[in-house]
Amino acid sequence: MRIAVLSGGRSSEHEISVTSGASVADGLRAAGHDVVEVRIERDGRWIADGAELEARPAAGLLGCDIAFPALHGPGGEDGSVQGMLEVLDIPYVGSGVEASAVCIDKLVFKDLLAAHGIPQVEYCRAGEEGWRERAASLGSPLWVKPARLGSSVGITPVADPDGLDAAIESARRHDPRVIIEAPAPGKEVECSVLGNFELTVSVPGEIAIRADTDWYDHEAKYAEGGMELIVPAGISAAASDRLRELAARVFELCGCSGLARCDFFVDGEMVLVNELNTIPGFTETSVYGKLLEAGGLGYPDLCDRLVELAIERHREARSYEF
């Protein structure tokens, strides 16, 4: 098949996406596909083979059979590019518009989980009615974050209440919507979900950060040796079962398709959902692929499977009357 791999994008995750995109292109070629690399520049232009893309609704994309968005964060993982691909009428890898938009917004995502009784930390939105009292009741440190970003950008743990307003201001530089969360205890554990209807849920992996880092910040995520993935995670069998069950449940609840990495905090037997990333870091050494590889699915086969899932989902979506 001929596959358009989209990478770059306008968000602060541009570079990370370029790395993911290069890996995906290699993986797809290794699986026997033709790849057209499409780079979304920081200014938003789409470039393929040195030329700027001209898009026409319902005319597809560069004669490709499917698109593989390897884009992270706003303007790539948030439903906007997915909307464009819908309008172009080309099957694409991963979640659709609605699931992407729900999962990128930590407030919307948590509200949805709360409505379904899924365990997570307590939280509030900066500026909502009674938020100061609510925030004061959440414990310490408070975790202040832009609602719609990623890669730990704009996040501050606030131990001193006097620092709360500055942390909110700093998060607001990225997003007018700011979430304040209670501190989660325990280990950070992640697991990969693959599928549309029948889901494969990987073994959970534990994120061990370097001793001189307090939390899984931007540096720990991307600096060489900043983190180590421990597979399987050092948690009980019961916690592992619970976590995998929750990952599948949250994936379905949000209406995801194709792939997602679901992130948790685990303290003893307590398992709290942190977030679900619809386009997680996707290089050959990223957590998402590593966890599936532990179950026997190599990277090129994973890329190939995602292509099949994209086609299956597109076909299914077109089977309804509208």
Ligand SMILES: Nc1ncnc2c1ncn2[C@@H]1O[C@H](COP(=O)(O)OP(=O)(O)O)[C@@H](O)[C@H]1O
């Ligand atoms: N409520 C919390 N309690 C403890 N640590 C947190 C909490 N929220 C975030 N963190 C830390 O910050 C990191 C990034 O937060 P996260 O919500 O996953 O944002 P991002 O979308 O940027 O990955 C987490 O991996 C964890 O290390």
Ligand SMILES: [Mg+2]
């Ligand atoms: Mg995270």
